[in-house]
Amino acid sequence: MKRKDDSTPIASRRGFLTSAAGIAAITGTGIGTDVLAAGSADAAVRSAPKGQTEPFWGPHQGGILTPQQKHTYFAAFDLVTDQQGDIAKLLQSWTLAAERMTTGQTAQAMDGGLSPAVVRVNTQAYGSHATPDPATLAGDTGEALDLNPARLTVTFGFGPGLFVKDGNDRYGLAHLRPEALVDMPKFASDQLVEAQTGGDLSVQACADDPQVAFHAIRQLARLADGSAQIRWVQTGFLPNAGSSGTPRNLMGFKDGTINPPPRDPKAMEQFVWAGTEGPNWIRGGSYMVVRRIRIALEHWDQMKVAFQEQAVGRHKYTGAPLGKKNERDELDLKATDSDGNLVVPENAHVRLAAAATNDGAQILRRPYSYNVGADVIAERWPPWRQALEYDAGLFFVCYQRDPRIGFIKIYEKMSKFDTMNQFVTHVGGGLFACPRGAAQGEYIGQNLLQSA
Amino acid sequence: MKRKDDSTPIASRRGFLTSAAGIAAITGTGIGTDVLAAGSADAAVRSAPKGQTEPFWGPHQGGILTPQQKHTYFAAFDLVTDQQGDIAKLLQSWTLAAERMTTGQTAQAMDGGLSPAVVRVNTQAYGSHATPDPATLAGDTGEALDLNPARLTVTFGFGPGLFVKDGNDRYGLAHLRPEALVDMPKFASDQLVEAQTGGDLSVQACADDPQVAFHAIRQLARLADGSAQIRWVQTGFLPNAGSSGTPRNLMGFKDGTINPPPRDPKAMEQFVWAGTEGPNWIRGGSYMVVRRIRIALEHWDQMKVAFQEQAVGRHKYTGAPLGKKNERDELDLKATDSDGNLVVPENAHVRLAAAATNDGAQILRRPYSYNVGADVIAERWPPWRQALEYDAGLFFVCYQRDPRIGFIKIYEKMSKFDTMNQFVTHVGGGLFACPRGAAQGEYIGQNLLQSA
Numbered sequence: 017m018k019r020k021d022d023s024t025p026i027a028s029r030r031g032f033l034t035s036a037a038g039i040a041a042i043t044g045t046g047i048g049t050d051v052l053a054a055g056s057a058d059a060a061v062r063s064a065p066k067g068q069t070e071p072f073w074g075p076h077q078g079g080i081l082t083p084q085q086k087h088t089y090f091a092a093f094d095l096v097t098d099q100q101g102d103i104a105k106l107l108q109s110w111t112l113a114a115e116r117m118t119t120g121q122t123a124q125a126m127d128g129g130l131s132p133a134v135v136r137v138n139t140q141a142y143g144s145h146a147t148p149d150p151a152t153l154a155g156d157t158g159e160a161l162d163l164n165p166a167r168l169t170v171t172f173g174f175g176p177g178l179f180v181k182d183g184n185d186r187y188g189l190a191h192l193r194p195e196a197l198v199d200m201p202k203f204a205s206d207q208l209v210e211a212q213t214g215g216d217l218s219v220q221a222c223a224d225d226p227q228v229a230f231h232a233i234r235q236l237a238r239l240a241d242g243s244a245q246i247r248w249v250q251t252g253f254l255p256n257a258g259s260s261g262t263p264r265n266l267m268g269f270k271d272g273t274i275n276p277p278p279r280d281p282k283a284m285e286q287f288v289w290a291g292t293e294g295p296n297w298i299r300g301g302s303y304m305v306v307r308r309i310r311i312a313l314e315h316w317d318q319m320k321v322a323f324q325e326q327a328v329g330r331h332k333y334t335g336a337p338l339g340k341k342n343e344r345d346e347l348d349l350k351a352t353d354s355d356g357n358l359v360v361p362e363n364a365h366v367r368l369a370a371a372a373t374n375d376g377a378q379i380l381r382r383p384y385s386y387n388v389g390a391d392v393i394a395e396r397w398p399p400w401r402q403a404l405e406y407d408a409g410l411f412f413v414c415y416q417r418d419p420r421i422g423f424i425k426i427y428e429k430m431s432k433f434d435t436m437n438q439f440v441t442h443v444g445g446g447l448f449a450c451p452r453g454a455a456q457g458e459y460i461g462q463n464l465l466q467s468a
Numbered sequence: 469m470k471r472k473d474d475s476t477p478i479a480s481r482r483g484f485l486t487s488a489a490g491i492a493a494i495t496g497t498g499i500g501t502d503v504l505a506a507g508s509a510d511a512a513v514r515s516a517p518k519g520q521t522e523p524f525w526g527p528h529q530g531g532i533l534t535p536q537q538k539h540t541y542f543a544a545f546d547l548v549t550d551q552q553g554d555i556a557k558l559l560q561s562w563t564l565a566a567e568r569m570t571t572g573q574t575a576q577a578m579d580g581g582l583s584p585a586v587v588r589v590n591t592q593a594y595g596s597h598a599t600p601d602p603a604t605l606a607g608d609t610g611e612a613l614d615l616n617p618a619r620l621t622v623t624f625g626f627g628p629g630l631f632v633k634d635g636n637d638r639y640g641l642a643h644l645r646p647e648a649l650v651d652m653p654k655f656a657s658d659q660l661v662e663a664q665t666g667g668d669l670s671v672q673a674c675a676d677d678p679q680v681a682f683h684a685i686r687q688l689a690r691l692a693d694g695s696a697q698i699r700w701v702q703t704g705f706l707p708n709a710g711s712s713g714t715p716r717n718l719m720g721f722k723d724g725t726i727n728p729p730p731r732d733p734k735a736m737e738q739f740v741w742a743g744t745e746g747p748n749w750i751r752g753g754s755y756m757v758v759r760r761i762r763i764a765l766e767h768w769d770q771m772k773v774a775f776q777e778q779a780v781g782r783h784k785y786t787g788a789p790l791g792k793k794n795e796r797d798e799l800d801l802k803a804t805d806s807d808g809n810l811v812v813p814e815n816a817h818v819r820l821a822a823a824a825t826n827d828g829a830q831i832l833r834r835p836y837s838y839n840v841g842a843d844v845i846a847e848r849w850p851p852w853r854q855a856l857e858y859d860a861g862l863f864f865v866c867y868q869r870d871p872r873i874g875f876i877k878i879y880e881k882m883s884k885f886d887t888m889n890q891f892v893t894h895v896g897g898g899l900f901a902c903p904r905g906a907a908q909g910e911y912i913g914q915n916l917l918q919s920a
């Protein structure tokens with residue numbers, strides 16, 4: 017797929033309209049002019065003030081250390097091709113489209129550019145009812161045309177299925193699977209729904225606008241047709257109304273106080289970026305664990321604040337560790353009260369998550385809340401209530417150098433002992449190896465596919 | 469429920485913490501101080517810059533003419549009490565809590581204030597596993613504590629079931645049901661899901677922050693326990709990234725160009741506010757129609773732009789009516805091209821929606837996009853594809869003086885002929901009579917309940 021400047025597609029679009037019977041005489045000129053005004057990607061880039069774009073090219077992918085945007089749309093894909101070459105093509109077109117969108121451009125030039133393979137598949141899917149015309153299908157679905165890039169980042173990951181699926185080395189990549197990209201163990205209290213778990217590829221769009229984030233995934237899914245298809249998706253958000261501190265999650269607690277410092281390259285090398293321990297393509301990349309965690313908010317809301325604080329291990333309003341005054345005060349796991357009881361209880365969330373409890377393990381957390389409606393649940397504890405309940409909770413996202421000494425190590429214990437498990441249920445998720453970033457002219461994952 | 473100033477609950481909260489064994493010695497003083505800093509509603513109100521609050525008290529409810537906020541959370545409730553008195557109490561507590569939240573305060577004073585009835589119900593629901601203590605259950609779940617009001621509005625409505633349910637005049641209010649609050653007819657192509665349709669009461673929270681909007685409904689649902697319970701909910705959003713014009717919906721088209729002007733009181737009297745034709749309590753109120761409209765985006769995205777424009781009746785990029793240049797150019801339904809064909813096709817969406825096609829009918833549209841994930845659908849047209857598809861579309865919201873000459877009249881024809889029906893499916897919704905606003909010291913719906 018060749019990138020073109022933006023005068024070309026507009027000219028082509030006008031040409032197409034001129035040839036469409038009926039409306040040509042009236043619309044031809046008008047639309048051409050207006051598209052120049054409204055849809056020019058160059059204009060969009062030029063007019064995007066600083067602070068609205070995040071870099072795409074670079075040694076690391078965006079969306080990992082990037083200061084967290086307010087919205088996310090995540091998609092896991094299943095590969096449906098049997099050709100390794102299709103994967104390289106897919107990653108090339110995804111890279112180009114993602115980079116365009118992070119700078120406020122349309123995913124492709126507006127006159128299309130969908131590959132023949134894509135058109136073939138869609139034609140089959142929709143039959144004679146609606147045969148798309150490759151010459152005139154728009155290169156972008158258009159819902160982000162007036163919007164700025166909203167700090168869009170697009171982060172790509174590879175699931176175990178890219179390397180081995182059902183014991184089958186589908187693409188000749190099995191020998192390049194990093195040891196750290198394990199099959200996720202089943203944890204105590206896991207209630208993962210198959211249809212919201214796993215995937216061969218992952219793409220996470222993060223942006224300060226929900227429409228920009230969804231738009232990005234929607235364009236990539238459209239480009240993937242014939243090679244990959246969406247397996248599951250997940251929306252997420254953070255509060256945005258004037259809070260400059262650590263955002264509160266839906267349990268009302270500040271979430272994300274303890275994180276290794278993203279601006280400290282040494283800490284990032286130690287905890288986030290893969291090093292020489294794995295294959296070359298993952299060096300400078302990271303391992304992403306995502307978990308869809310449903311929270312029984314109605315149940316939680318009936319707990320006294322004092323109980324909630326004991327479960328979390330922090331004070332609700334200040335975010336301070338129990339027994340401390342300020343959010344950033346050090347967590348003292350040994351402190352006892354005058355009766356000799358631990359101030360931070362044995363099974364408090366913060367104790368079980370702490371590096372000190374996990375041989376120094378740290379992960380870079382980038383969690384979002386999610387809230388998609390309400391549906392009927394059946395509770396797992398007395399009185400085994402069946403009720404309509406918010407389908408809301410946490411879309412937990414974290415990055416680490418090695419999940420075996422990161423999320424898996426930490427969560428193994430938490431999944432058994434965390435008091436919060438009474439209120440939270442992991443219902444989906446996955447583990448993905450996010451390759452290092454691409455330099456301009458490269459594509460994401462190029463190093464993997466060229467090593468095959 | 470009496471409103472208190474904010475020093476009282478904080479003092480009480482500190483009193484409770486002091487009496488809680490185990491953590492009192494360590495946390496008592498610290499948390500008291502910090503709650504004063506972080507949780508003081510007075511401080512929040514004082515610090516909320518102009519432009520972050522919308523008025524609550526007034527002749528009309530907020531959220532109708534209010535410039536549209538970026539996020540919404542809507543809930544329909546079923547009444548579960550058999551006492552008319554409970555409804556008055558519910559509306560009183562809802563009014564007080566809603567007003568507090570629109571000014572950035574917690575829903576109630578933080579030391580609780582839940583009525584005995586609520587506590588009783590919750591204790592039953594959760595059994596001995598988790599008996600809430602009425603003296604210490606927090607009056608607010610806390611997730612909006614650091615956030616400004618984000619222009620929150622809360623709009624209340626009454627469904628037919630408040631007046632008559634299954635032929636039963638449950639609350640002695642049947643004689644006060646307005647004629648205009650009809651049972652919604654079944655439209656051609658309706659595929660309403662019972663569990664996402666109707667409701668005795670409606671509450672719509674709109675705010676520029678998704679957490680603020682959800683927080684408001686969550687507090688009101690908590691207050692409703694014992695009197696009403698959530699039947700269905702709906703999230704919605706608008707793009708926010710620097711678009712000053714008419715926002716695009718997920719079909720990529722500008723949505724909401726034609727609306728009666730909210731700043732023209734005469735137009736609002738004519739099209740939006742109920743007048744003397746109904747019972748006294750609805751005068752100055754309005755009728756709200758909501759529809760959850762799922763859009764087959766994958767299908768739509770395979771259509772040529774020219775086809776999409778013919779379906780909508782507008783140009784995609786400019787928003788101009790077909791054959792015109794600018795979005796605000798007048799819609800000319802009689803224009804023909806050189807072959808004598810209508811420029812705006814017979815079954816184009818804008819033609820069927822136009823006032824001129826509907827004896828002058830106009831409705832005030834306040835639509836949101838929604839996007840909650842993806843699930844498996846079965847298509848209604850060839851090739852009857854079963855596939856994972858975005859669960860996304862439009863949460864259509866509109867207000868009118870009388871739905872019989874508003875939404876019902878307009879949609880009756882659209883539901884049969886609109887070309888867009890190939891791509892959109894109405895899967896839920898309802899009709900609610902939104903009473904006039906309350907003056908300070910009144911509660912929403914007071915006039916109705918005092919007339920009973």
